[in-house]
Amino acid sequence: MESIGQLARTQGSALTRRPSDERLSGAEFAKLATLTEQMAAAYPHQELGESLEVLLRGYELLALEFGTLAVRDALERALTHQKFFPHPSEIREAIEMAAKQAREQQAAADPWVPCGSCMDSWRPVNADGTPWDGHGPHRMQRCSCFTSWQRRRKGSSLPVDHKRKAAGE
Numbered sequence: 039m040e041s042i043g044q045l046a047r048t049q050g051s052a053l054t055r056r057p058s059d060e061r062l063s064g065a066e067f068a069k070l071a072t073l074t075e076q077m078a079a080a081y082p083h084q085e086l087g088e089s090l091e092v093l094l095r096g097y098e099l100l101a102l103e104f105g106t107l108a109v110r111d112a113l114e115r116a117l118t119h120q121k122f123f124p125h126p127s128e129i130r131e132a133i134e135m136a137a138k139q140a141r142e143q144q145a146a147a148d149p150w151v152p153c154g155s156c157m158d159s160w161r162p163v164n165a166d167g168t169p170w171d172g173h174g175p176h177r178m179q180r181c182s183c184f185t186s187w188q189r190r191r192k193g194s195s196l197p198v199d200h201k202r203k204a205a206g207e
């Protein structure tokens with residue numbers, strides 16, 4: 039079997055014909071290709087052959103979406119958790135699971151602590167946003183004890199790339 043590293047360097051490869059915004063940088067891709075190759079060697083009973091290039095392309099797309107580090111971590115976890123060479127969809131599941139666990143751990147380590155002067159994170163304010171004087175019309179607004187906690191949580195979720203951030207996650 040042709041080495042996947044060689045494959046990636048082959049000018050005629052489908053992988054090298056992609057537009058640059060759909061591809062990792064050369065160095066990042068080389069690292070991913072090397073890891074994929076090493077992984078394939080760890081699953082010697084599974085004949086991957088030509089499909090290895092397609093799997094690598096799948097990992098590359100995931101790396102563009104979640105970052106190379108997240109893909110690398112998920113691939114390494116697969117070594118101890120999966121009997122079969124991980125399909126990109128399984129790597130996606132592993133990355134999403136890791137992100138969920140990280141969020142839960144963070145929520146446990148940094149729970150919302152009510153400031154004591156709001157009502158379950160809400161406080162009444164006048165129309166102009168100043169604290170309600172107790173007379174006349176008012177609306178409810180999230181208390182800063184809650185919004186600052188929310189901001190902390192968002193800021194420390196797993197590394198995600200600009201595409202997901204742009205999607206409002």
Ligand SMILES: [Zn+2]
Nearest residue numbers: 153156181183
């Ligand atoms: Zn509060």
